[in-house]
Amino acid sequence: MELLQPGESQATRLHTPKGDVEGVVTCVTPWHFRISVPEDKAALAATWLRDLSDGYVAFDPDPLRRLPGPIVVSDSEAQPVTQATGVPESHLKPYYIGIGSTTDLEPLPAFTWEEREPEQLRRTPLFETHRQMGAKMIPFAGWEMPVWYTSVTEEHLATRQAAGLFDVAHMGVYQAEGPDAGVFLDSVCGNDISALAVGESCYTHFLDPDANVIDDTIVYRRDQDKYLIVVNAANDDKDWAWLNAVRDGKVRIDSQRPWARAFGRRVILRNLRDPKEGPDMRVDIALQGPKSRDILLALGCDAETRKRVLALKRTELCEATIGGFDLVVSRTGYTGEKMAFELFVHPERAVDLWNALLKVGEPMGLKPCGLGARDSLRTEAGLPLYGHELAGPFNLGVGEAGFGSFVKTYKPWFIGREAFLAREKQRQTVVVRFRFTEKGVRMAHLGDPVLDRKGRTIGFVTSCAIDSEGFLTGQAWVDLKYAEEGTPLYIFQGKPQSLGKSPAELKTGDRLLLPTPAVVLSRFPR
Template identity: 70%
Template sequence: VYRRDTNKYLVVVNASNDAKDWAWLNAVREGKVMIDAQRPWIKTFGAGVTLRNLRDAKAGADMRVDIALQGPKSRDILLSLGCDETTLKKVKALKRTELCEVVIGGFDLVVSRTGYTGEKMAFELFVHPDKAPALWDAICKVGEPLGMKACGLGARDSLRTEAGLPLYGHEMGGEDNFSVSEAGFGSYVKIYKPWFIGRSAYIEKEKARSGIVARFRFTDKGVRMAHNGDPVMDAKGKVIGKVTSCAIDKEGYLTGQAFVETRSAVVNTPISIFQGAENLSLVAPATLETGDRISLPTPAVVVSRFPIS
């Protein structure tokens, strides 16, 4: 959620939840859904707010799509498009999570210093969809000499996994309905506030919560990839959770995230993971003979949720 002005906000949602989130926001605004089980008659503050879908052609010149420009040289590449001195100072003054609205390279942009890769220097550029192809081409042209490369969803997923960032359907929400705190971001939920939608349900779930998402790293290279749902075990062989994401890191090790018992989410805790467990056939140890092979869990260790640079 970006605050563009005193009463003007920009919300960027998970693409797979676009229709669902748009429907929910409108239903709350129109008072069509219950937002407090204890007081079913109440309506939320700000019911008169104006909602606009900036992907809809009805938004006209305000339509926006997002192009992410990430990495140590991202600011240099962005400013290489050309801008006046005032804009230069605005962009250079941006701190992490801040944004400004400027014209760079002839493009009308909302520039935010945010990203989904874990990079300290990173930007998201919100541009009109009609101008997006030209902006992409311009960035590629000025970025190539500086080593910029285009990357897709797989590369982004490996970067966000290594950075300890959650993805809806993996570390948040999804079939397991992981809450914000189970995802490791409970500090962002301010329960000291007297009321917000979902407050009571959140507090009740917190009372029974016994796990949290942790980041892990396999101790050896060249091991098999772990997949969502693969069981995680402690040093005694007890199943303590399951894998939610896994990717290769910059040093060539497989790293990932897993929902585990809270007491096992401590840095340097030894764990093991049964990769591809759902495809393994059950073999009774007593039936094994010399030369038989069986799959064993692979050792890993819990590491800091967010890499320390």
């Protein structure tokens, strides 16, 4: 049905508890469809559709499932249609009410991706600006990026106490457009994209059919049929290949129905960092911290724009012209700050916006910040990093990372749904936030062993960084029973190959390497 153009019709079938109803479905507009059924079945069909929309009836053995909606179901004047008979089931659909079990269609190949080292490092529009400002530049995810300007601690504290300015123009920025955009994104995302109103955003994940994390992302609804998707720089090329392969029906999206195609295949996907997108191009600059809104508005704007920006709640966005810059202004970020913004600007205006923000913001305490502070801020805030708290050497899933509530299993179908439910049913581990109990200890790194008070290995460190109070704070993947706040942990930093002599060989003055004590914190700062 989703492939119908306005004015086109096709035979269809409704599976109801009172028997099947044959009919014809006609696309009036992309948001308006007419179903024509025999007169003696009209009341049954209308009642069934209304009850499904209102969520009043069970329609699947899986009680978690409910249909998107509500939708408006109204009676229509009779239209001349051809009676449908012998309607075949749509084997290519991954899900519908009354879905069959098997067919002999050719299975699609699994998605594969081979990481390739770039021939040369890429640079954001702000590269020369960073060099002129004396930033320490390092390779990161195929890009040459600033790691700090002064020090990680100074930039971290500036963000917590005033504001920090971050170049995140290396992040992938896509746009999904058209009447099928929301339906497609609900196929490829675990969160409920259809629940977003215009001007809202949500954190979500791309999962493969086995519920492995392809990437985590934020989806922003710009308009009725226009969504921004921002992805990790390290996964940009992979994500773009995945989304296009799913849309084009070239990869397996369902293990139980390996021939199935995703919903929303007419979606238009655009890479907004591609120069061919011209005036629609966008890159991301992040302005984070308690004074970030004051700094943004100090650029100048009209009264109506100021009112809209002041009204933005967390995760909300609006289109705005501020300081002469055409922006998408979103109250989101990767630092854990309650007052924080991501500003999507044309790459040709990125340097001007960066400089303008620094000029008005420096008197308020704004500082440019590099990747070091970005990592320490997100670690302190308990936010995940792909390759550490998601996927990575331990292949951590969304549930293990502590973000299972962002996967909406009431959606009837999305890629990885069944595997996610199975994985959650048997999951015995989770990521916790911890802090070393003393200052001045050695940094912990990804993979460092975590022990309980009896010396048993219960997990591994995933991230660690300096926090606002000068302690080392991190995240670790541990057994569930050690996740309670206040639980003592012991960590061997650096994964030592040897702890020293055996106890029988010890003499006065000898040293043994001991694990460093830490304690489990609340999953997110209060």
